Amino acid sequence: MSSQTPKDFLKFLKNPDFIDGIYNYCDSWCERCAFTDKCMNFAMRKYKEDQNGEASIEDSLTEVFQQTTDLIKQIIEDKGMSWEDIVSQADTETPTIDPHKEADEHRNVRSAKEYTYLYGSFLKTEQGFMQGKGLEFQNDLNKGIISVEEAEEALSQIEDAFEVINWYQSLIYIKIRNACQLFFEYNLSDFMVDYYNGKAKLTLISIDRSLAAWLVLQVHFPEKVTKITEILLQLEKLRQQIEKDFPNARKFVRPGLDK
Numbered sequence: 001m002s003s004q005t006p007k008d009f010l011k012f013l014k015n016p017d018f019i020d021g022i023y024n025y026c027d028s029w030c031e032r033c034a035f036t037d038k039c040m041n042f043a044m045r046k047y048k049e050d051q052n053g054e055a056s057i058e059d060s061l062t063e064v065f066q067q068t069t070d071l072i073k074q075i076i077e078d079k080g081m082s083w084e085d086i087v088s089q090a091d092t093e094t095p096t097i098d099p100h101k102e103a104d105e106h107r108n109v110r111s112a113k114e115y116t117y118l119y120g121s122f123l124k125t126e127q128g129f130m131q132g133k134g135l136e137f138q139n140d141l142n143k144g145i146i147s148v149e150e151a152e153e154a155l156s157q158i159e160d161a162f163e164v165i166n167w168y169q170s171l172i173y174i175k176i177r178n179a180c181q182l183f184f185e186y187n188l189s190d191f192m193v194d195y196y197n198g199k200a201k202l203t204l205i206s207i208d209r210s211l212a213a214w215l216v217l218q219v220h221f222p223e224k225v226t227k228i229t230e231i232l233l234q235l236e237k238l239r240q241q242i243e244k245d246f247p248n249a250r251k252f253v254r255p256g257l258d259k
Helices: 006-013 040-052 057-078 083-089 099-103 107-125 129-143 148-184 190-220 222-245
Strands: none
Touching (some): 099 148, 107 222, 129 148
């Protein structure tokens, strides 16, 4: 895509099949997404993979920003203006606070950090317990306690639960940290208020799915009930805090995803 002109890029952005901003509120789990054909970010990522090998989401966004900057420069030059003059006229006043940094101390972000710690601690102290569950199923099969189908179904549930937990554990922290900037910025437009509510909703959805996944593990690993319950309580605490601090988050309609 780097060989394209800014005007070519503008045509790409105007693809009517794309849902505007859908990638701002998704969980980036493209493999499980039903809207990849509607996502500009996925299309750019796929294009880069086809041209240059595997590309990360960050690479795709970098490409978007660069192409957008080039497009803006061309529009400015077409109007007989100078890019340097536009930049020099920008307000360079240093903000009194850094919302991103301030958000680190918000109670929701601290709670999300605690969840990440509990998750990591669980994995560290419980290494090998999945292998033990496999041996348990094998023994039950040999004794005729369960059928092959039942063992396969249980293992499938456990594996899926782990995938969900692993995917969302870092995303919860990242997205709520982003959302909590809402409380440290001033004169926000309605668009930005909605944007932060959208990030909070994504966090809540991530928590909902994680809670369900941990409950699956609790069913299959009753001997771990104490540790898993501690994690569930931490997630539930975070969920309630976010719903209190972002009362409009659940109402936010994510483009494409909630329609």
